[in-house]
Amino acid sequence: MSIVSCVATVAVPAAAPRFAGLRRVAGPAALNCDVEQPSAVSLQVSGRASSKASRRCVATMAGTGRFVVGGNWKCNGNTASIQKLVQDLNAGEITADVEVICAPPMVYLPRVQSTLDRKYALSAQNCWVGEGGAYTGEVAAEMLVDNNIPWVILGHSERRALIGESDEFIGQKCAYAISKGLSVMACIGETLEERERGDTLNVCRRQLQAIVNAISPADWEKVVIAYEPVWAIGTGKVATPAEAQETHAGIRAYMAEAVSASVASAVRIQYGGSVNAGNCEELARCEDIDGFLVGGASLDGGAFVTICNSARFNN
Numbered sequence: 415m416s417i418v419s420c421v422a423t424v425a426v427p428a429a430a431p432r433f434a435g436l437r438r439v440a441g442p443a444a445l446n447c448d449v450e451q452p453s454a455v456s457l458q459v460s461g462r463a464s465s466k467a468s469r470r471c472v473a474t475m476a477g478t479g480r481f482v483v484g485g486n487w488k489c490n491g492n493t494a495s496i497q498k499l500v501q502d503l504n505a506g507e508i509t510a511d512v513e514v515i516c517a518p519p520m521v522y523l524p525r526v527q528s529t530l531d532r533k534y535a536l537s538a539q540n541c542w543v544g545e546g547g548a549y550t551g552e553v554a555a556e557m558l559v560d561n562n563i564p565w566v567i568l569g570h571s572e573r574r575a576l577i578g579e580s581d582e583f584i585g586q587k588c589a590y591a592i593s594k595g596l597s598v599m600a601c602i603g604e605t606l607e608e609r610e611r612g613d614t615l616n617v618c619r620r621q622l623q624a625i626v627n628a629i630s631p632a633d634w635e636k637v638v639i640a641y642e643p644v645w646a647i648g649t650g651k652v653a654t655p656a657e658a659q660e661t662h663a664g665i666r667a668y669m670a671e672a673v674s675a676s677v678a679s680a681v682r683i684q685y686g687g688s689v690n691a692g693n694c695e696e697l698a699r700c701e702d703i704d705g706f707l708v709g710g711a712s713l714d715g716g717a718f719v720t721i722c723n724s725a726r727f728n729n
């Protein structure tokens with residue numbers, strides 16, 4: 415039996431992860447790991463617990479894509495607080511290892527665009543499913559492109575739950591946004607009830623399937639998947655690194671099955687849900703976590719900068 419065990423900061427839970435990562439097979443030196451039988455390392459190892467309780471079993475690691483952190487400001491802020499946030503972000507030093515994208519409320523986007531340092535890219539929090547027209551209150555993908563906004567967040571659980579956006583609708587939104595040249599942070603994730611039923615990966619697969627059905631394999635270059643368990647969003651209840659890693663690896667395995675091994679390997683998967691300056695490091699160390707989508711803590715410039723710089727631990 416081949417086991418590559420990697421020093422982790424977390425204890426292995428009773429139920430070991432069902433999937434290992436699919437990013438790329440790395441040699442023991444790159445992994446900084448103890449290798450029991452390196453010659454037999456395979457791309458997928460499932461349900462394999464490390465013999466050492468404090469170590470987590472991995473056969474592969476993340477690392478092909480640049481760590482990517484999004485700050486989802488949601489429907490928060492006013493002129494004064496946003497000015498302060500921009501000042502704090504501009505003063506922060508951001509490691510070159512990370513791509514950072516800030517998503518202010520739509521009405522503040524132009525102001526933020528003219529004041530926020532270029533080390534941060536900008537995103538909208540939503541856009542319409544098709545061409546603009548008689549859609550009161552909506553914003554079209556073309557309008558974002560026209561305003562040099564390169565990113566959009568789609569499928570956030572708040573929009574799924576509060577606005578009633580369906581999986582298919584979100585898939586179509588992704589397709590349209592990408593067709594206009596936008597990059598998408600596409601959010602997926604299960605509710606507490608679904609997790610307790612053991613349906614976490616079924617829900618993620620179903621939500622991803624709608625996107626897979628709507629876009630081409632090549633379009634995945636323009637997509638970052640944001641895995642955000644609904645029960646962890648804004649609750650202060652963060653998924654443990656082991657829980658997050660297990661689901662991220664399951665998502666990557668699904669992408670290999672539903673699209674291709676190369677897309678599964680290249681696609682970046684953010685974790686979102688109560689990420690803060692205190693828990694980002696151990697989450698960033700997980701091999702299938704390629705970044706974060708941050709809500710509450712993105713409203714605090716100092717905390718957000720710390721979270722962005724946790725990219726240093728993702729190697």
Ligand code: PGA
Pocket residue numbers: 486642646647648649650686687688689707708709710711
């Ligand atoms: P949170 O939100 O960090 O406040 O939990 C994350 C999100 O909804 O993107």
